[in-house]
Amino acid sequence: MDKGLLAYLLIPLLSAVIIPFAARNRPRLADILANVTLLAGLVNIAWMVLRPSVVADGFADIPGDMLFPLLLVGAIYLVALCVTFFSAWFMEEGQPNRAAYYSLILASVSAMTGVVTTTDFFTLYVFIEVLAVTSFALITTDDSRGGIEGALKYFFLTFPASALIIAGISILLIVLGDLQFETLRIFMASDVPPGPAVFAAALIMLGFLIKAGVVPFHAWTPDAYQGAYAPVSAHLAGIVTKISGVYAIVKLGTLLRFFDGRASALSEMVMFLGLLSIAVGALAALRQKDFKRMLAFSSISQVGYIVLAAGLGTPLAVIGAVFHLFNHATFKTVLFLNSASVEKSAGTTDMEKLGGLEHSMPWTSWTSVIALLSTAGVPPLSGFWSKLLIILALWEAGLRGYAGLALLFSIVTLAYFMVMQRKIFFGRKSQAAESAPEVSAPLLAPAVLMSAVIVALGLLFPYFYTYVKMVAERIIL
């Protein structure tokens, strides 16, 4: 575990333990403590990475292997801050489990930081279990039937997946005698035939594919996202499932050195499942009637792009994957938070009953449009660059068919989002939209902040690109 990043794990944990005691008589104190903790962490990261002297040096101070963990810790804190800030105004006054809700969010932030900073397979497993346990309780925060259904489906799919991961870890223990990431990387780089190590990695990979909700195993994803308590679905879709499943897939892809073909069968399988996810997610999203459910299928489709790039495993593809993971966190948070706003204001997320919200909720609808365009990969928003990197990497590796299909389904993404925009935000005002006022400014602030991040990253990306590419090549090759 990286000692420099340990504080990002310990401070939320400490804060999570303090909250139930501090907020016993003053429930609003729980909101304040959670927001302050996350804001402090985010400011600290921004200071470490973006202070003027570091930028002027061309980021020479930051060690190369810290870059990806730092980027992901930044994404975790950013999404969690948006979610807690939103919940502080969204949650009803008398909610009995308010303190426990914020404690659970902070505990999940701690666990996610553990996941991205660890260097050991078993520790990765431990933190992912913590993350899963916090997720169930978060999903069922508001005691709705849908939430309980989603939580149960999630429960009974992730824990068998964990058993597969443990079986893989045991085989790694036999073959390598050690569970460090570095041992596996050295083993794969040597001339020893990989044999059982790849089998073990395949078991672990299968477990993480289930946890990520990649297509043959996506049964739980839409239910969990749709049924969850509204701000929690943003937390879950934006960052939790991405860190608990997708991050590990990207990491395993780099450790197994997919690009030099030593584990080519596994690599091809992962790429195929990635493409399948893109296709099934996009086509299923086309015929959804519910706003949140459509977003959930779109999330499956976007995860497919990351998994496809992870399966390819060249440096360019891995940059694309990590950057797309970050972008996915930004745009899906905006969309799910806005769906929560629509739900609060218009009382429904059924697309048949909504329409013309552009006039009554201008801020919600325009931030949604920015996020939608970024998801679909329209330049110059940030989603365009990450998709471009992934498609370029596929083209360079000679996989023209995959590149073409990825591009094609990107257009399908644009199509279903066009349908959604027309049904919800544009067009004629429906009855539900008639009586839907714009939500208050604090509820809009997270979406506006994230939209600003999307636009800024999109405009500044060419400036960072050479540095990021250099780091990625040093880490992976």
Added chain:
Amino acid sequence: MTYHNLLFTLAVLFALWAVMAKKLLTSAIMLALVSVTVSLIFFNLGAPWAGVFELSVCAGLITVLFIGAVSLIRSTEEKHPESRAPFYALPLAAAIFAIAGWFYLPAFFDELASWRRLADGSGTIGTALWDLRRPDLLGQVLMLAAGVFVIKSVFPRRTEK
């Protein structure tokens, strides 16, 4: 050798019984027996610490939790029993798996055993936990904290209402 294999076979038989039992209470008790057998296997393999933990925590604490939950829902569960057909098919399915696996799995696992890399295996559990697996201890603390928050979230104080 025979004792060792007997324990594994017993674990499988108890598991079959736990799945096929009609009453949930019997299932919970059979699950406890699976745990006891597994802990005896741990002692037999030379892992006393694992055995003690398994016996006290899994066979003890988890069984108590299960029996508590079962007694809570037993009345409705017995009013609407689920279809038994899939459970009667289990021995058949297990036998098919066992016979089909017999031709492939042992050979595969023999090959796997030939790949093993021996460790030095010195040291004690305490030093191994503290020196090598310190991040896991942090994970355990986080897990226990998360467990407390989950219980607090699911069963909040409702004194205000």
Added chain:
Amino acid sequence: MSIFAMDWYLIALLMFIGFYCMLASRSIVRQLIGLEIVSKAAMLTVISAGALTANLVMAQALLITMIVIEVVVVAAGLALLVKAFRVNGNADIWKLDGLKG
């Protein structure tokens, strides 16, 4: 055939029984029991791997962590069960079909 291969053969059988139980049953409690059987099999693989490579110290250190995790997971699962029971009045997983699409 070595003892190790025989052990793992039976562990695979145990895991199969657990997965079968999870697939066949509709009751949440029974699914949890299946999950427990699967995780028992996973624990056996860890200790058996440690015994094979003379690495029992490490394997036991891992197992203690796994047991702590398992207790919390089962407690969370049973808490979910109680909550589902309180809201829906039954513990049947397929009766939950409010979400479709």
